[in-house]
Amino acid sequence: MTIRIIKYIPKVTSARTQYVDIDQNDMTWLQSELIRWLALLGEIDGHRNTDLRQVMKHWWYKRTPSLPKGVNGQNSPLTFTSGLVNNLMFGTQRDLSSKALDAIENISSQIVLLEQALVSDLNINTSSTATNIKFAQAMITFNIPQNETL
Secondary structure, three states, rough: EEEEEEEEEEEOOOOOOOOOEEEEEHHHHHHHHHHHHHHHHHHHHHOOOOOHHHHHHHHHOOOOOOOEEOEEEEOOHHHHHHHHHHHHHHHHOOEEEEEHHHHHHHHHHHHHHHHHHHHHOOOOOOOOOOEEEEEEEEOOOOOOOOOOOO
């Protein structure tokens, strides 16, 4: 397991929701990681192992108040991830909210545990390295010009 720390800067907007600015390279990586989650869990969905079927039923598909609500009500990890991919890649959404950051960290930690169990307990190769995503506020530096006329 690896940890990827993505730094962000809070944006100043007139919206009631706090949005953040993320480096474009990090955003591209994050989008591909979200797509990887969808592909991995889509593949697992066809597996006949009863434990995996329970994970899908009681976590991946289950609506939970720990995730932000969507247009159609409470999200599950599946609907949150799918909606975020759709909005970022094909819609008009360009930035993430602070609530979305928390949800991504939450889902990421569960995916890491699932991938570790797949490899160690079920001998299912996920052909990728499980990555735990953490967000950290970036430090903003200021350059103060020296006043040489003093």
